[in-house]
Amino acid sequence: MNDVNLRHLDQLLKHFEIHLSHSIGLGELEVALCTSKRNVSIVMRKLSEQGWIEWIPAVGRSNPSKLTIKKSLQQAITELLISELNKGSFKLVSRLVDLYGSTAVRALTLATEHLNQTNESSNAVLIASYPWVNTIDPIKTFRHAELHIAKSVYDVLLAQSPDGDLMPSLAHDWVMEDTRMTLWLRPGVYRHDGELLQVQDVVWSIRRLIEGNGPIKELWQCVERVDAVAPNCLVITLKYANKFFPYMLAMSNASIVCREQQSFGDKYSYHIGTGPFKIEHWCEDSIQLRAHKDYFSTRALLERVTLSHADADMQNMISFNCPSDQVEVQSISALFYLTYRERADSNISRDTWRQLADYIHQQKQLHDPINAVESLAFDPCKVRPMIANALSLTGKIVLAEPKWTIPYLIRNSQWLHNVIRSTGVELEVVIVSNISNRHLVSELADILLIEDVIETPVDYGTYEWLSVSTGLRFSFDRFKMDEHQAKIKRAISGESPSSELMEMERDLRLSYTYLPLFSGYEEMSRTQQVRGVQVRNTGYSDFYRLWVEQ
Structure with a gap:
């Protein structure tokens, strides 16, 4: 209207x-x-x-x-844009620019300047072009953009230092003895609804990890039971010894959520948490995070963070109007890779796939020699490739991939498409709308292109990746997955679990089940007023560290 x-x-x-x-x-x-x-x-x-x-x-x-x-028309447009930007909505913005051209672009400049001044005075920030978000339930998603928010809304029992060492979080102390882990909860932790966190909340949340049907269910099948033994103490009993289990409590998917939910209309809701931010508003266009005033640990420096799901055109427009933006690039512990699934209706033979995989492996070193990797441990490629003529292959290959929202992933995906087509192989691309439900395309595609975060330390990261990685869940049917999980169980029960898990990863590479491509990195644009942008090696940057210079 x-x-x-x-x-x-x-x-x-x-x-x-x-x-x-x-x-x-x-x-x-x-x-x-x-x-x-x-x-x-x-x-x-x-x-x-x-x-x-x-x-x-x-x-x-x-x-x-x-x-x-x-x-004037410009003044009226500016007023409307200020109202829309305050809500984190960009739909009307795009339409006005289409209708009124340079007048609307100038109005957008004035509106963003006004919003910057308002945000500085109210200690708030707008993050434009944040990827779309369907859920922030930690057990239901592997999507980086969704876990990023979950990490700000929820807490884990144990945290990790930048070096990968375990530290207290909701649990202030813990003891691991064979198959029994005892944790003591920090007293005086308030939930977003003002209630104190109870040991029953934590027990319910962990049982949900075991019983839920999300992408990390396989990882938690090592747990036999969870019991509250005192008002501030719980015991987790494992089915078998697992030296990696304490690290599982530090992963974002293991964040503690409460039974109670807050809803925003019919479409969006979230479980109450204890994290540095709570969700104040959630709609199709944006999510608004408000600082949790009773947070038990380092309190958020910003009062409000608005995550707007602007389209690509608006991203370019905002960038055009912010010439002072800075772009920071930092490596993260993430692996961009391919996995292969042999299927009955495929139009490409396994031998052709092997030839194609070898050619892609060679070409990746020419495309990005700095980030091209040999394995899950991010080892650089050992042999420098020679420029060779393109292969001449036949057949058709179906590639499944998510809708990429990060620029370097978009570039790498397009590069891979071009390499495959250069061999003569016909390529069909299937977009996976929800990569956490990769089974939707398991029988429709031959290969899956995906990026997964590899948690630290590397031996635990290998264990987690082998157990629940998106790519392997695509590659294996139920029978093969059961065999694979049995191998993992034998490996972690052995005398040298780390080396045995690394050997499993190596066998997957040699059998062409998966092909590592590139290590990940983060590109972040920020205005000069925004401070505290810190990207951890997992790729998660903490919203609670952001602040706005007055």
């Missing part, structure tokens, strides 16, 4: 000079607004309510009305 009001204001401005008082008849307004006499009064009343015009209707048939236009 707002863009309709703008159109009517634009029509008036083409007929009547701004800031002057005009005596006009109803017929003149009918012509100017290209509408019927019946609608003229409705249109003028709405423009008056917006504060864009002053209109005094005529009293009597022969008397004229009085009209004064108070706002």
Whole structure:
């Protein structure tokens, strides 16, 4: 409706000079607004309510009305954009730029300047072009953008230092003895609803990890039971010894959630948490995070963070209007890789796939020699490739991949498409709408292109990746996955679990089940006023560390 009001204001401005008082008849307004006499009064009343015009209707048939236009088109657009940006919405922004061109672009500049000043005074920040978010439930997602928010809304029992060492979080102390782990909860931890966190909340959350049907279920099948043994103490009993189990309690997917939920309409809801931020508003266009005032640990420096799901056009437009933006690049512990699934209806033979995989392995070193890797441990490629002629292969391969939202992943995906097509192989690309449910394309695609975060330390990261990685869940059917999980169980029960797990990863490479491509890195744009941007090697940057320079 707002863009309709703008159109009517634009029509008036083409007929009547701004800031002057005009005596006009109803017929003149009918012509100017290209509408019927019946609608003229409705249109003028709405423009008056917006504060864009002053209109005094005529009293009597022969008397004229009085009209004064108070706002220019640019001023009116600026007002609307400020309102939209405050809500984290960019849908109307794109439409206005299409309709009014440079006038709307200038208005966008003024609106963002106003928003920056407002955010500085209210200690808030808007993060534009944040990827779309369906859920922040830790047990239901592997998507980086969703876990990033979950990490700010929820806490884990144990945290990790930058070096991968375990540290206290919701649990202030713990003891691991064979198959029994005892944890003591930190007292005085308040939930987002103002209630104290109870040991029963933690027990319920961990049982949910074991019983839930999310992408990490396999990892938690080593747990036999969870019991509250005191008001501040719980015991987790394992089915077999697992030296990596304490690290599982530090992964974002193991964040502690409470039974109670908060809903935002019919579509969005989340379980109450204890983290540095709580969700204040959630709609299709954006998510607003508000600082948790009773947070037990390092309190967020910002009062509010708005994550807006702007489209690519708006991302470019915002960048154009922020010439002072800085781009920071930092390596993260993430692996960009391919996995292969042999299927009955495939139009490419296993031998052709092996030849294609060898060629991709060679070409990746020419494409990005710095980030091309040999294995899950991020070993650099050992043999420097020679430039060779393209292969001549036949067949058709179906590649499944998510909708990429990070620029370097988009570039690498396009590079891979070009390499495959250069061999003569026909390529069909299937977009996976929800990569956490990779089974939706398991029978439709031959290969899956994906990026997974590899947790630290590397031996635990290998264990977790082998257990629940997106790529291997795509590659293996139920029978093969059961065999694979049995191998993992034997490996962690052996005398040297780390080396045995590394050997399993090596066998997967040699059998062409998976092909490592590149290590990950993060590109982050920020305005000069935003401080505290820190990207950890996992790829997660902590929202609670952000602050705005006055």
